Amino acid sequence: MQISRYDDYGSMSVKAAEFVANEIIAKPNLILGLPTGATPIGMYRKLIFMYERDKITFKEVKTFNLDEYYPIKRTSKHSYYKFMFDKFFKGIDIHGENINIPDGEAKNPVAEAASYEEKLANVGYADLMVLGVGANGHIGFNEPAEVMKANTHVELLSENTKEQNARFFNSADDVPEEAITMGMGSIMRSRKILLLVSGETKQEALAALNRGIITPKIPVTYLLLHRDVTVLTDI
Numbered sequence: 385m386q387i388s389r390y391d392d393y394g395s396m397s398v399k400a401a402e403f404v405a406n407e408i409i410a411k412p413n414l415i416l417g418l419p420t421g422a423t424p425i426g427m428y429r430k431l432i433f434m435y436e437r438d439k440i441t442f443k444e445v446k447t448f449n450l451d452e453y454y455p456i457k458r459t460s461k462h463s464y465y466k467f468m469f470d471k472f473f474k475g476i477d478i479h480g481e482n483i484n485i486p487d488g489e490a491k492n493p494v495a496e497a498a499s500y501e502e503k504l505a506n507v508g509y510a511d512l513m514v515l516g517v518g519a520n521g522h523i524g525f526n527e528p529a530e531v532m533k534a535n536t537h538v539e540l541l542s543e544n545t546k547e548q549n550a551r552f553f554n555s556a557d558d559v560p561e562e563a564i565t566m567g568m569g570s571i572m573r574s575r576k577i578l579l580l581v582s583g584e585t586k587q588e589a590l591a592a593l594n595r596g597i598i599t600p601k602i603p604v605t606y607l608l609l610h611r612d613v614t615v616l617t618d619i
């Protein structure tokens with residue numbers, strides 16, 4: 385695991401965008417795993433800028449988002465579906481059929497999770513998985529627990545996560561109870577991982593990586609088992 389520290393959020397985001405762009409240039413039909421949250425917004429902006437300057441094209445790229453709230457309407461201003469279109473997809477030349485996001489409107493979320501995992505398996509999992517991290521060390525919505533689920537599944541959100549994510553809603557009570565998320569196995573099967581750690585609230589998660597101890601109580605520590613992880617941080 386290589387950890388690189390940047391002076392500020394802007395320079396970390398530029399580096400993250402360059403990292404992703406280089407992967408796309410090397411493999412135009414990249415399978416790209418993507419996160420939501422405040423952390424990757426700067427990277428998405430910079431990638432749009434690079435696309436507008438003809439530095440990269442997403443024509444052959446396939447994306448797989450990490451997670452989505454459940455239940456949630458795609459049109460809800462809080463859905464990750466809407467977030468991804470607003471912050472990224474509408475600014476680039478990706479084809480709609482190459483975008484994959486767990487369906488927060490699915491009638492049966494368990495079946496949706498299984499079919500999402502199958503779609504990932506069919507493409508051989510991500511070539512590059514970009515990740516953020518929750519203040520409690522969660523990855524996607526894999527919450528701290530006694531055990532971790534390997535595959536895409538339905539997860540009950542922790543109180544901590546609901547409080548953290550309340551900043552995007554009116555209150556913690558408005559945050560959906562559940563989410564559909566890739567499991568730690570779905571994530572670890574990626575060939576390469578880029579983890580972005582931004583903001584003071586993530587200090588504990590970063591410290592856990594530096595300690596080098598793997599525990600499901602801090603899900604991000606599972607990444608210590610992966611052979612190709614780059615961490616970019618501004619803290």
Ligand code: GLP
Binds near residue numbers: 421451549
């Ligand atoms: C959410 C997402 C995670 C994300 C985390 C951190 O809970 N499910 O994938 O990494 O928030 O978000 P932020 O970048 O806003 O701190």
